[in-house]
Amino acid sequence: MDDFTPKQMQHMVAKIRRHFNTAYITAVILFGFLVSFNEDVAMAMVVTSSGPQTLQKAHGDAVTLGCTYSPGPLDMGDLDIEWSVISPDTTQKDQLVPVWQVISYTGGRKYVHSNPALMTGLDFAAGNPANGDASLSISAVSAANSGIYQCKVKKAPGADMRKISLVVMERPSAPRCWVEGGEAVGGPQSLHCRSAHGTPPLAYQWKREIGGPIPSAATQESLTGELKISNHSESFVGIYTCQVSNVVGKEHCKINLRALKPPSKAGIVGGTVVGVLLLVIILLIVVWLVVYRRQPRYDKEVSNEIREDVPPPESRPTSRVSSHHRGVAYSPVGGASQLPSSSSTSFSATKYEYDSRFGYAV
Template sequence: CAWTGLLSNYQCMLTHCVSGHSIKFMFEIEPCLYSWCADVTLAMTVTSSGPQTLQVAQGEQATLNCIYSPDPEDMGELDIEWVLVCPDTTRKDQVIISYSGSHKYFHGDPSFMNAVDFLASDPVQGDASLVIGSVTVTHAGTYQCKVKKAPGVDMQKLSLVVMERPSVPKCWVEGNEAVGKPVSLHCKSDEGSAPLQYVWKRESGGPLPPSVNPNSFLGELLIYNYSMDWAGTYSCEVANAVGKQYCRVNLQVIKSPNRAGVIAGTVSGCLLLIIIILIVIWLIVFRWERKQYDVFAMSFREDAPAPNNRSTSRGPSSGVAYSQMSQTHKKQSPSSSTSYITQSYIKSDSKYGHIV
């Protein structure tokens, strides 16, 4: 049966083959011919003024819109129900809050329900929106708003995505900021829900050249041939759907040193170092030779023979000489004990003729 009309009447055409000939039958049915047609009419309508998927930063307030419009024929008792849809279709959905018989009812875990309530003080006025005071990761999910007022009934589903704002990023420079060398600017945020987008901007010195292609996912800005034109202050913006943060970095220019001067300085430094090493070695050798010379001279003096016949030149008799010295010492010494010590220790050597 092929239905060919859906406006006022329904038409059905049947085709049957008999002895190679095609026979067509057509009949028409008027809709709502019986009283049961009125029972399936859905007069209640539920709409949402906001997006179907709501992205909210963690800790902020989330409002899930649910605006309903009953039909004048809907004369039954108003019944509102908010349900957190379970991702597992084999498990039951969790009823969060409901309104029936002019009373509000809270369901579920108290820790989950502390911040949940109807937005309007009186949901009877056509606003059944749900508000969550301070959202956390546990509040993320798909919510269903169901409004029933017999004989009308309708429902609406909304998705709540809880995201974390990006943290303040860190900006740094990699590479030598010398002319002609490659330099890369980096920007990284340690916290924040993906996806994170990085955008580099030049605050001073003009806009970025068209040839530069920053990596918006890694936060990298690569400069292959660094020059004076790149100097200035750069800012990095990291953002996601619920927030953004910034950091700045100052890019300077360091002129490349003269290679000839560097080579000359290196050679001069090496030569100076060699000269200093040679001087130190010469001083060490000189001191060692000087020490060896002093040791040899001292041993030579100790081995030399003493002079002979010195007694004949000093006087005819050694006893007379010591006698005179003893008498002289007696005159100068104030005590007799000192004189005795002097006389006892002063002796003459008859062999060499001198005092020992």
């Protein structure tokens, strides 16, 4: 490469200086613009809360939606605070999203708006929201409080806002634990755990409190709450705890798993024989009681029938010697009856009839 002449060197240095001056002036102008912009921003209203944008709470919990703010020195207008619930559809533009006002503060006064279902236990967290804290508190949330809340703070000319999503869920109810399979050694077993209520997804987990961890041969399903044992043995014996949980709460139940040895075949046969013998004896006793209770009644009926069919006895032959029997006079055949004289003991004649039940006259 040929060497530059002094004249060419002077021309190149002058050109570099011109480019440097232009770049310097541009940088100074840009820096001044950025400083001026940041000063304007720093002097405007700013919502300073920095908590989570999504809150998940259980039914009945208390919650505070943070919205602290700091006005700028140029914000001289009236303070205006507004809490509202907006549509959860994030695909729509803000100006087209339906908005329901909940509570507001303007002109030094608090105003409560419509929708009583949202207003139960709802108020500003601070006594006076004009002191830099416009947070919203709800004493006991319910399903009606779920939604996207927007806090907007304005003090002309400054204004700022913040959105918080509140999700109200239901804790799992106390689960029920039970075992299927009879707990017999050598057979399949399954432990079940089920919670009747709770916002899904619900996660189930089995643990053994006594006897160490659950043997690796057992498998459990976290979504259904089932613990499967393909071949039950004494190594699985112990107290098991099932815990069901979701993002807002958890509950548990316990069960004692035993290992029962199956009965021997000789015992089963012996028990069957004894049972059959006892059944035969009971049947014989029942038959004997039925026959025994019916026999006296049968004899009495037969006796009564014989007595009723007995013919009346023949007339008694009269004695040649008259006699007196219960006021009845008997005299020889063909003789005339003699009535007692007036000096004899008086009696009255009585008429008797034959009674077949007894076989003689009464």
